[in-house]
Amino acid sequence: MKSRIYSFLCLLLFLGSCKDQENVIDYLQIADGSFLAIEELHGNLDVPWEMQYLPSEHAIYFTQIKGKISKLDLVTNKMEEIYQVPNVYHQRTLGLLGLAIHPNFEKNPFLYICYTTKEGEDLFSELSRLEIHEGKVVNSKLLLKIDGGSGHNGSRLLFDQKGYLFWATGDVHSETHAQDSTTLNGKVLRMTADGLIPVDNPIKDSYVYAWGFRNIQGMTKTSQGKIFTSEHGDAIEDEVNWIRPLHNYGWIEIEGFHDTAEEKAIAAKSPRTEPVRSWTPVIAPSALVYYGNHLIPSWNNSLLLGTLKSQSLRILKLDSEQKEINQEEIYLKDHYGRIRAICVDTAGNIYLATSNRDWNPQSGFPKKTDDRILKIYPTKDIPKTFLSQFKETKEAVIDGKTLYNTYCASCHKEDGKGIEGNFPPLHQTEAVRNSERFLQSVFKGVNGKIEVNSVIYEGQMPAFNFLKDEEIQAITNYIRSNFGNQYSEIGLDEIKVARERHTK
Numbered sequence: 001m002k003s004r005i006y007s008f009l010c011l012l013l014f015l016g017s018c019k020d021q022e023n024v025i026d027y028l029q030i031a032d033g034s035f036l037a038i039e040e041l042h043g044n045l046d047v048p049w050e051m052q053y054l055p056s057e058h059a060i061y062f063t064q065i066k067g068k069i070s071k072l073d074l075v076t077n078k079m080e081e082i083y084q085v086p087n088v089y090h091q092r093t094l095g096l097l098g099l100a101i102h103p104n105f106e107k108n109p110f111l112y113i114c115y116t117t118k119e120g121e122d123l124f125s126e127l128s129r130l131e132i133h134e135g136k137v138v139n140s141k142l143l144l145k146i147d148g149g150s151g152h153n154g155s156r157l158l159f160d161q162k163g164y165l166f167w168a169t170g171d172v173h174s175e176t177h178a179q180d181s182t183t184l185n186g187k188v189l190r191m192t193a194d195g196l197i198p199v200d201n202p203i204k205d206s207y208v209y210a211w212g213f214r215n216i217q218g219m220t221k222t223s224q225g226k227i228f229t230s231e232h233g234d235a236i237e238d239e240v241n242w243i244r245p246l247h248n249y250g251w252i253e254i255e256g257f258h259d260t261a262e263e264k265a266i267a268a269k270s271p272r273t274e275p276v277r278s279w280t281p282v283i284a285p286s287a288l289v290y291y292g293n294h295l296i297p298s299w300n301n302s303l304l305l306g307t308l309k310s311q312s313l314r315i316l317k318l319d320s321e322q323k324e325i326n327q328e329e330i331y332l333k334d335h336y337g338r339i340r341a342i343c344v345d346t347a348g349n350i351y352l353a354t355s356n357r358d359w360n361p362q363s364g365f366p367k368k369t370d371d372r373i374l375k376i377y378p379t380k381d382i383p384k385t386f387l388s389q390f391k392e393t394k395e396a397v398i399d400g401k402t403l404y405n406t407y408c409a410s411c412h413k414e415d416g417k418g419i420e421g422n423f424p425p426l427h428q429t430e431a432v433r434n435s436e437r438f439l440q441s442v443f444k445g446v447n448g449k450i451e452v453n454s455v456i457y458e459g460q461m462p463a464f465n466f467l468k469d470e471e472i473q474a475i476t477n478y479i480r481s482n483f484g485n486q487y488s489e490i491g492l493d494e495i496k497v498a499r500e501r502h503t504k
Contacts, residue, residue: 027379027386031329032298035386037379041351042072042079043369048353050099050156051341051373056106060343060351060373063113065095065358071135072373074345083130083137089118092359092422093151100157100165102193109133110193112165114155116148123148125155127167129195143195144207146184149173150458156219160227164198165191166209168216168229171251173460178212178251186251187211188219188229188243202245212249212272213241218288220303222322228276230285230305235407235445235462238282239275240303240316242323247273256280277316277325280466281406284309286355287342291315295348296378306339306352309410311362312390313339313352333390336374337365350376359422363414398470400478407464408475416483422459424452427483435490436498438480442472443502465503469495 026038047065054061060072067088072079088096094116102110109132117124125148131139149172156168171178171186178186181203190209192198197207218230227243237256241249248271250256254263256278266272279285287306291299303316303325311334317327332339340355352374356366405414412418416426426432429452431441445463449456464472473495480487 024379024381025374026335027381027383028331028376029386029388030296030298030331031389034296034298035379035381035383036296036376037381039375040369041074041077041373041375043372045353045357045371045373047095047355047358048341048371048373049095049097049355051343051351051353052099052101053343053345053351054101054105055346058345061099061101061111062341062353062373063096063099065097066090067096067115069096069099069111069113069130069137080135082132082135085113085115085128087117089116089123091150094123094148094153097153097155098157098167100159103159103163108193111137112143112157114157114167116153118148123150123172125153125169127157127195129193141195144184144189144191147172147177149185151460152215154213154216156216156229158219158221158227159193160221161225163193165193165195166219166227167191167207168213168219170215171213175252178214179248179253181206181208181211184208186213188213188216188227209245210243210247210249212247212251212254214251214255217284217286218305219243220288220290222290222318223292223301224322226322228288228290228303230288232284233278233280233282235464236280236282236466237275238279238285240277240285240288240305240325241273241275244273249273249275276323277328282309283307283312283314284410285314286338286340287353289342289344291344291348291350293344293348296350304342304344304350306342308338308340308355308360309362311335311337311339313342330390330392332387334362334364335387336372337362337367337370348377352376360410360419362410398474400474403467403471403475404478407467408479411461416479420455421457424450424455424457425483426479426485428485429453432479432485433487435476435480435487435494438476439472439490439495439498440502442476443498465499469499 023039024037028036049063051062058074067085069083070081096115098114100112102108111130114127127144129141130137152170154168154170158166167189177183188210189207215232216229229241231239250272258267289304291302291304305314313332315329316325337356341353343351354371356370411423418425443465446461449458477489
């Protein structure tokens with residue numbers, strides 16, 4: 001009898017392992033030589049933006065940008081919609097964004113969300129608390145409403161170890177908000193779970209905890225309670241920052257490390273805090289989650305970073321004091337596309353959400369089942385084929401095509417066609433044909449509404465004056481001789497004159 005029971009259990013385990021193998025879509029070998037399996041749990045989602053794991057239900061709650069909140073049961077893999085947020089205004093990066101779960105959900109069954117609304121021509125970012133009963137939202141309370149913008153709305157949410165709620169807000173393209181500690185944009189805000197200003201906040205009667213941010217896209221806390229954020233730079237210096245009260249992180253006057261004479265002079269007069277890590281060329285960092293688990297031992301005490309432009313999962317290994325990043329590993333480069341959200345369950349399994357059906361899909365995306373939620377976990381399988389770590393090269397590049405793909409293709413696309421209504425094309429346009437106008441755009445950037453081929457575009461293009469003259473020459477001439485363009489070459493002398501004219 002015991003033998004039969006044992007045989008039956010073995011059969012169940014074998015069938016279970018076969019089932020797991022059937023669900024695996026890829027294997028990944030990481031730097032220590034071990035293998036991870038990757039499963040697709042759910043597909044055909046509409047731009048998931050934030051995911052949060054709830055241990056008591058072994059489930060993931062997640063937002064989708066047009067206003068839907070859903071729950072994915074990790075036992076049954078069943079997904080159900082629990083709420084459609086009313087009055088969400090969606091356009092490009094605007095919509096339903098951040099999500100946080102009350103740390104004592106069993107006693108206080110609250111979800112916290114932030115999202116864009118529009119009243120007439122005015123945009124706002126709202127923070128609301130939703131009460132859940134029997135899997136449905138039964139009550140909604142608006143906690144805070146601030147200025148919104150056509151972009152740079154930030155909007156990650158996080159509870160710290162003391163139960164305070166943090167809200168990362170963007171500068172909404174303002175020239176002044178980030179450095180004005182009396183406004184609520186370009187900040188990390190701190191409040192109680194009821195949306196009130198804590199009596200021990202660093203500025204009396206103010207939500208402001210820290211300032212000087214452009215557009216925070218990820219926020220997490222470590223096992224030691226330290227808060228880290230990931231932030232989009234302009235054309236350079238994407239950042240990861242360690243957030244502390246009353247610290248000024250520099251934007252808009254300083255970007256990234258204090259490495260120019262002008263930035264050093266500003267920091268000498270008024271203290272600014274440098275990032276713990278920055279990237280140029282930019283990678284568009286998004287989701288940021290602390291990994292403090294031994295399920296994947298070599299990743300323990302790391303920040304897991306998802307990126308949009310470089311389309312990768314990055315493992316940022318922290319030192320023992322969790323003050324510095326001392327190693328970076330890059331995985332899944334360009335394989336699943338844009339990674340917008342990450343969460344980790346109590347066992348140490350990792351979940352990623354792609355963002356390939358948003359306003360700025362990269363070449364080759366979206367795939368058939370995008371957008372999707374993926375699960376990553378260790379496996380004892382020894383696969384014949386697998387993905388591996390991506391190794392960056394640091395060699396200087398003067399090749400026009402390579403530089404274009406590095407700095408320009410994420411918006412204007414590899415074929416130069418752009419995205420109608422979002423990013424203008426580069427095919428036989430006046431802005432490319434007229435070399436003086438073209439160089440002005442490169443050195444000074446573009447801000448506001450422009451018309452290209454009878455289509456209106458509104459937004460910002462950063463200045464690329466940080467590039468060397470030879471690099472600008474290579475990029476501009478690559479554009480002027482490709483994408484159906486046959487314009488004369490721009491010489492170095494003309495570029496030097498344009499730099500002097502437009503960077504005074």
